[in-house]
Every structure is written in structure tokens, then in C-alpha cells.
Amino acid sequence: GESVGLHLPTLSVQEGDNSIINCAYSNSASDYFIWYKQESGKGPQFIIDIRSNMDKRQGQRVTVLLNKTVKHLSLQIAATQPGDSAVYFCAENYGGSQGNLIFGKGTKLSVKP
Amino acid sequence: KAGVTQTPRYLIKTRGQQVTLSCSPISGHRSVSWYQQTPGQGLQFLFEYFSETQRNKGNFPGRFSGRQFSNSRSEMNVSTLELGDSALYLCASSFLAGGPGEQYFGPGTRLTVT
Numbered sequence: 640g641e642s643v644g645l646h647l648p649t650l651s652v653q654e655g656d657n658s659i660i661n662c663a664y665s666n667s668a669s670d671y672f673i674w675y676k677q678e679s680g681k682g683p684q685f686i687i688d689i690r691s692n693m694d695k696r697q698g699q700r701v702t703v704l705l706n707k708t709v710k711h712l713s714l715q716i717a718a719t720q721p722g723d724s725a726v727y728f729c730a731e732n733y734g735g736s737q738g739n740l741i742f743g744k745g746t747k748l749s750v751k752p
Numbered sequence: 753k754a755g756v757t758q759t760p761r762y763l764i765k766t767r768g769q770q771v772t773l774s775c776s777p778i779s780g781h782r783s784v785s786w787y788q789q790t791p792g793q794g795l796q797f798l799f800e801y802f803s804e805t806q807r808n809k810g811n812f813p814g815r816f817s818g819r820q821f822s823n824s825r826s827e828m829n830v831s832t833l834e835l836g837d838s839a840l841y842l843c844a845s846s847f848l849a850g851g852p853g854e855q856y857f858g859p860g861t862r863l864t865v866t
Contacts, residue, residue, distance in 0.1 A: 682756070682842050682857030683795070728795065742795035 647726060649747045658716040660746045662729030667710060669731035669741075674703060674714045677745070678725045686714070686727075716748075724750045754779065756845050756858035764864045770831040773861045777824050777845030783807075784826040785855065786818060789840040798841075801826055830863075838865045 652658045664672065670691040675683035689696045689703045689712075696703050702715040712729050726745045733739050757776045765771050777784050785808075786798040797810040801820035818828040824845075830837055840862050846855040 680859065682844070682859050684857065685854050688854070730795075740797055744794045 647745050647747045649749060651749045651751060652719050654719060654721060654750055654752050656719055658719045658723070658748060660714045660716075660727050660748065662712040662714075662743050662746075664710050664712055664729065664731040664743070665741065666731060666733055667707075669733045671732040672703070672705060672712050673730045673732070673740075674701075674712075675728045675730065675742075676723075676725045677728065683728060719748075719750050721750045721752055724748055756843060756856050758841075758843055758858040758861050760861060761859065762862045762864075764866060765833050766866055767833055767835060769833050770829060771833060771863060772827055772829045773841055773863070775826045775828075775843035775845075775858060777826070777843075778856055781845035781847050781856075782824050783846045783848060783855075784820055784824065785844045785846075786826070786828050787842045787844065788812070789842055789860070790838075795842070798828065833865045835865050837863065839863060
């Protein structure tokens, strides 16, 4: 499959455990944030988004937390499954323009059965 | 509904050559964006097209260009290839333009420049 990063931070968890992936963003003016999942050989897949007027948003088995004070974003995955193994990227955006979408370098999640 | 398709999936070119990559968006989607993904720089925005018009452009040299056709299919072209252009080129489509929103990525074209 495709290699998306040679030296990505790696998070290794046991199947069934909860996973927390962290991301520090750079621009205090960013007002929209997205988490993507990228499996080997595939393009990034949208997971969940959050706007800056919220500090928490929940999806199916995923929760995103936003702390604007310290410019920190986290993705929590409940009951992690082997199919969750992938590289996870956060992205920040300001002004609503596609050209202002800045991606983080990613974290590789490895789920042990 | 078919997803975003990109052709070719793999390509090997020599320095100085040019290359054209193709992207077919999801049916009904009129916005297509292109990204470059490398281990060192991660994902970087190249440009966005909507209704055959370039709406946004990232910070890449003029050797990188693109276009969109009336059926929303898009192509990107890189001229005078350099070794540093080796990357995974991703396109993404969305229904709306102008905002990142929920966009759907294709599998990418892996370009290797030798």
C-alpha cells in the first residue's frame, strides 16, 4: 500500500480499548476543524468535523474535542477495532476557503487483536 | 454511487518531462480539489476548481496547473518535472464549492520522478 509518512507518531492500542489521538493546530483564527482517516492505498476519508463555536461533537464511536485556549484538538475512538488501523489527520481551516485547509502530519493508529 | 476515480494509479517519469493526471469526481459533484502528499510535507493543497473555474490556488510554482471540463472531470499537469515532485497526488470532490466541508478523496496517483 501507499506510505503516507516515514516517521509518523504511532499509537498502539488493544482491540476494544478506547483510543485518543491528539493534534495541535497552528492558527488561532482557525474556525473549522476536520479529522480524516487514511488507510493504506486509499485517499483520506472524512470522519468528523467541528466548528470553533463548539468544544465537543460526537459521531458514531468517535468524539472530537476542541480546546481553543491551547489550540488542541483530539479524536476519541471508542471500542477500537482492527478496521480502525490507519493514519489519522487533523485539518484546520479559516475563512471557509478550500485553499486555507491546513493538514497535520498525521498519527498512525495500530490496533492489536 | 461510484467514488472518486483517478488515473493512472502509478506513474514513473524522468526529470524534465511533463505529466497529466486525471480525476473523475462523484456524479453530481462540481467541485474538485487537488492535493500533494509527501512524507516530509504531508498533505498540501494545490488548487480547487468549480464549474470549470479555478477558485483557489495553493502555494505551488507555475509548473503545476489544472483544468476542469464541463462534465466536472479535472486534470492536473506538472511540467518540467523535478525529483521533488515525487508524491501521491490526490483529488477530492464535493457538491459545494468554496469551503472544505465534506469532501471525498480518490485513491491518488503515485508519481515517481527519476
